[in-house]
Amino acid sequence: MRHHPELDLRSSLRAQAGQQLADLDPRSTVGFPGKGKAQAPALTAALAPELSDWQERLYAESRDDDMPSRALLVILQGMDTSGKGGIIRHVFGLVDPQGLALHAFKQPTKEELSHNFLWRIKRALPDRGMIGIFDRSQYEDVLIGRVDQLVSPEVWQQRYLQINRFEADLVAHGVTVMKCFLHISPDEQKKRLLERLDNPEKHWKFSASDVPVRRKWPQYQEAYQDAINQCNTDAAPWYVIPSDRKWYRNWAVARLLLEHLREMRPAWPPAEFDVAAMRLAVEESLPSGA
16 A cells, blocks of 8 residues: 655645634635646545545444554534535545445524534444544534524533543544535635525525625634634644635545555454365355356
């Protein structure tokens, strides 16, 4: 299996202490090895064979109780149109869907609201050997809960500590957490929303609620800034993905996924039978020519 130590995109995209989202260019293509958009599909597709191999190893590992119990959880957060759905299609479409567990978090139900905010999150965690994908996550409760004043400041401020403890516990129990903030500009969001309105085939993607949420852009950026600052731990760091360029966004998340799987290094489980004996049994299982 080939490795490319010269590129460590995790270091380039990890959120840094004191870093301001307003100072980060959402059109950046940091780390991209090609010359632009034209090369992006091929360079993204080139990651597929190794991604698929590591994913299969992770899944196979889970079939052996003597092997480590591990999973990978990818959290996708970002403003509307930032590309959560595009990543799910273009990045996770590179691997076997049988090894994926996707959960999109919508407005909480009455039952979910009757529990601690992490209750519904815990119920959706990926099983051993799986790559879980959260389209939105526990961070909604320090974003929309804060911006729309659904809870008091004392409540959402306490949630940062609860989230950090929760994620540290996940990591301690074998779940690697990869958190991606899809960073787009307000101008790019406007462009994408108008494209949805101008194309009848994309009307279904548009919601009237997109407009009042867009009007709260500064408040959401402030909430995201605090969530990233407060929950950017070594156990579960945040990665800020420049997302104005869809082609770069997809390549970057695919590359980050590969780097995380490489570090996990899942292994093929050993055979629990005599391989030579089973090979002979297969060869002798039917008469020659049958």
